[in-house]
Amino acid sequence: MTLRVGARASKMSLMQTAPVLSALSAAGPTILRPFTEAGGDRPVDRAALEADGVFSEEIESALLTGEIDVAVHCLKDAPTIDTPGLTMSAYLRRDDIRDCLVTRDPGLTLATLPAGAKVATASLRRTTALHIHRPDIKVVPIRGPVDERLRALHEPDSRIDALVVATCSMKRLGLPHLITERISPEVICPPLGAAIIAFQTREDDKATSEAISFLHDPATATEAEAERLVLRRLGGFCNAPLAGYCRTNRGPDATTYTVRARSFTVDGGSSVDVRRTSSDARKAALAASHELTRLGAQAMAAKS
Template sequence: MEPLRIGARASLMSLVQTAPILARLSPTPTVLRPFYDAGGDREKDRAPLDADGVFSEEIENALLSGEIDVAVHCLKDAPTHDTASLTMAAYLPRDDIRDCLVTHEAGLSLATLPKGAVIATSSLRRAAALRIHRPDIEIAPMRGPVSERLRSLDETNSDVDGLIVATCSMERLGLTHRIAERISPEVICPPLGAAIIALQTREDDMETRKKIFRLHDTTTETEAEAERTILRQMGGFCNAPLAGYCTTNRSDRATTYAVRARAFTKDGGTAIDVRLTGENATQTAMAVCRQLTGHGAQNLGTASSR
């Protein structure tokens, strides 16, 4: 039997989250191919975060050319629109969608950071939320793999007092003990597609799709499609000033979906926050988009003028 060729970005974070996928596919033989030159990961000439697909182009090209059979993506970093001939064939169960604070000095929280503390992030979403919640702290740009940012924070002469990173990243790296605070979505709204690992295949490769489908989680799929609907309708991507999430609520009588989307100016000074609940996740997401548009989200500069 030919091994299933799995492609993933070569960062420590990507490889750590891909290893359990290989184990869960057993006894199907697999081989992992790491990709070192994603535009968003390069140490030199690193692609700016102001466009869609900067983390995925290299690996998608390998999938299209037949060099690999499956591409592993963090959904929030994947292209908003499916690439022609490719499909997201499986979604793994979702992890914690919250961001978290990691500090140089132990025992601090967002509330107790001293005035003038320096928090590092290159995320427009995180920076805007911090400017609202703690306008007295400074924000410094810092990007790169989580492991690289943590090393910078831990240096004796570090210029920053803390980082905002994804909680799921710290959990996957086995570093939950470093988390100073798991931040409420009411303080920093998560990115659409947060904490979801998606497996992408060629659309016509039914054999591979069957092999990986046992890893698929239908609840995550429903939430992911609702969130990607918002991204597509509002013209968002991984570092656009647009955030939100869909949650599944089950009871004895019905299953409903709570969908939230938040559009904001890059300085965080103005925001439009819409929350709706319905029995169909995608339809509820569409209703959220209509309300965002009706309230003038396009005028905030957060979305395309569709």
Template sequence: MVPLRLGARASRMSLVQTAPLLARLALAGPTLLHPYSGAGGDRRTNRAALSEAGVFSDEIETALLDGDIDVAVHCLKDAPTHDTPGLTMAAYAARDDIRDCLVTRDGTGTLDTLPAGATVATASLRRAAAVRAYRPNLNVTRIRGPVDERLDTLHDPDIGVDALIVASCSMERLGFTHQIAQRIHPEIICPPLGAAIIAFQIREDDPQTREKLAGLHDPATAVEAQAERFVLRQMGGYCNAPLAGYCSTTHDTNGRPTYTVRARSLTPDGSAAADVRLTGQDAAATAAAVCRQLQCNRFPNLR
């Protein structure tokens, strides 16, 4: 039997989150994982300065188009905002916790209890803007590198970081849940569109691979993912823009779903924000209505 070839970034985070999914696929047949070190761009690129989509995905997508792999594994929030011609997202794994979290040296405290003047580090413009808006008396600084390396800075006196803000799902996937001091409510720091979703990309003309991925696909997550990607495309967002949001699903007593789509745009300094939240029976239509309302606010970070 021909093995299913998956490509993923070579970072520790990527490999750890891919491993359990790879194991599930292996139950149905042989699989091979191809790590792409060049695509693990955290080591060579300052994420804080990124201003375009797909900077971490180009190498893996090229391998997929060239036929070197059959599946590209992405964190959806880091995937290109627009679908690459010839490629399509074939499956979405069930979503994890979308919240960001606070990490401190001793594992205690909250964003509210940090003393004025404390230094909080993050790799994200979105988080930085949200923290400045919520706690303008904190010192927010940028930090680069994979999550596990960012955690080390808390214990380096030469860097002088008092706390970090990272994704809760990253801490869980790395086995660092015990280091989380606070899971931050989305009303305080709105998560990135596509947060906590692992997506599987294939060539459009490869129905056999799509079928092999069916066991990993979560339809409910797919609906939310597609609504969020619509907002990203309409609002000109990308993985490290100060644009945030999510789609959440609830069900009535008859099991019928209702979708709430939220989108939040902030100026990079956190001094101004626009927040739109709508609920409807159709996720795509609700996302479109959210975009129309948000586009009435002409912040310079929206193109």
């Protein structure tokens, strides 16, 4: 059985997929198919981030038609609701969920950036947090793969002073040494599904699910499904005004799960941040979603 693996063709996607292919090839022949026309990745006529599935539609179509057997996704960019006929069948062990700062001048942090500094991001979540914690800096929009954003930062005529990107992205690109600060989740709350690589297969393809099962991390799966439940309950997607995470708390006698969910307006003027803990991650996710809804999350989203 030759396993046909689909992934986005960006440099980061290919680099994070490489060790997966290496692991899979030990069990049998593997072929990689890169996808270059994902709506959110196109260099021209790039899809807006105000909708679900802009990074996955092309790959999912190929999976449904049998052109590939498994799709590799960054979970935060995958559709919130499973596409009929497809399922997330495995999750790699989660990486660092924090965002980080990369600056043109070395040694600077979010606290020490000079007033008026230009920090680039296209993320509503990051933009809001920056407005709250450093209202004296200017947030400028920038889109594209992380390696392209890094090049834009270091061009001789660059008009930006820093980027906020995912810590795990810098690690996967082999560039953690360029990070000047790993930012606390209390300052910039991560996106739901952050730092998780997910494997999507056809629901009826049990052979592929079994072939990749050795990659699956059950602890990550518990957190991932809790976070996806919050997204579904609140109508979220990759660039919605919604953030949060599930944290596993391992004690000497029992394990509990804390689900954090945060909703906000883009200007940072209003936000709601809730945490709920339970011995059942799903129950914690439902409780956090219910409380966020009760406190007006949908109304905030409408203003953003």
